[in-house]
Amino acid sequence: MSEREAARLRLRRGPGLGMIALRCAPHVPGLGEALGGALGGMRGAALPERGRIVSANGGAVAWMSPDEWLLLCPRERTAGLLERLSRELAGEHHLLADVSDARAVFTLSGPGWREALARLGPADVSPAGFGAGMFRRSRLGQVAAAFWISGPDELRLFCRSSVAGYMEALLEGAARGEGPGIFDAPGA
Amino acid sequence: MLILECPFCGIMADETELAPGGEAHVRRVGPEGSDEAFEAYLFMRRNPCGVHFELWRHAHGCGRWFIAARNTLTLEVYGTYPAQTDRPPAAIVRAIRRRVPGWEWQP
Numbered sequence: 555m556s557e558r559e560a561a562r563l564r565l566r567r568g569p570g571l572g573m574i575a576l577r578c579a580p581h582v583p584g585l586g587e588a589l590g591g592a593l594g595g596m597r598g599a600a601l602p603e604r605g606r607i608v609s610a611n612g613g614a615v616a617w618m619s620p621d622e623w624l625l626l627c628p629r630e631r632t633a634g635l636l637e638r639l640s641r642e643l644a645g646e647h648h649l650l651a652d653v654s655d656a657r658a659v660f661t662l663s664g665p666g667w668r669e670a671l672a673r674l675g676p677a678d679v680s681p682a683g684f685g686a687g688m689f690r691r692s693r694l695g696q697v698a699a700a701f702w703i704s705g706p707d708e709l710r711l712f713c714r715s716s717v718a719g720y721m722e723a724l725l726e727g728a729a730r731g732e733g734p735g736i737f738d739a740p741g742a
Numbered sequence: 743m744l745i746l747e748c749p750f751c752g753i754m755a756d757e758t759e760l761a762p763g764g765e766a767h768v769r770r771v772g773p774e775g776s777d778e779a780f781e782a783y784l785f786m787r788r789n790p791c792g793v794h795f796e797l798w799r800h801a802h803g804c805g806r807w808f809i810a811a812r813n814t815l816t817l818e819v820y821g822t823y824p825a826q827t828d829r830p831p832a833a834i835v836r837a838i839r840r841r842v843p844g845w846e847w848q849p
Contacts, residue, residue, distance in 0.1 A: 605751055618804065619750060619751075620804065620806070676755075676756030676758055690753075691802065691804065692802055693756075693758055693759050
């Protein structure tokens, strides 16, 4: 990768995030409070609206489907949070599972990430269609992936760990070249 | 290329994000049905040239099944709705009738 390409987009495997899958009905009492408490230091509820992700204190809760959420946290906190959540949701019909090893995480940094994603899948990644706080599950190449904006000019993305090698090659290919810069237009 | 709105995510999902599930609103024939009726339930599909209801699964997204009402002739999409229903909702029927006057839902 040339220096100019690297300035537009850098690809990094990781960080290895702890992930906890939670499935239950969205109207379970205390669900938002339990997730907010799990993130720590959050006042009140942390239940993301559909298609969104709520981040705080190095952790995040993402909306996966109408009855599924994914809690992202540093790996070492996974076991503690899992225990805490199952304690708080005890008595309610729910499913909690540590799925940290099920998915591989990638970080894309630099202004070129929108263009790289646009090359790989059908998701609308224009600034108007995809902004901070949104969580999009979609298709990249031939596999399912999910991504969200984790900082200025930084995107975090995950896919099944069984296809991590494919995803890495795919992203490396998409990061190559300078592209037409369609998302660089002023005001875009 | 079809673009359908997933009623669960609210996302305008490209066809390649979805997995097709065939004709929707097919009613199962139970143990008391005749062999002919059971055969029809298993194998006979409408394949109309016009208004059609199809099952789709948002396979690369939320994973939910939904039904799309669309026109196989004009490729017009009348709307999508969750699959947990045995007939099209009134709003979808109205949307179809606006474009195809006199259209009737046939179970």
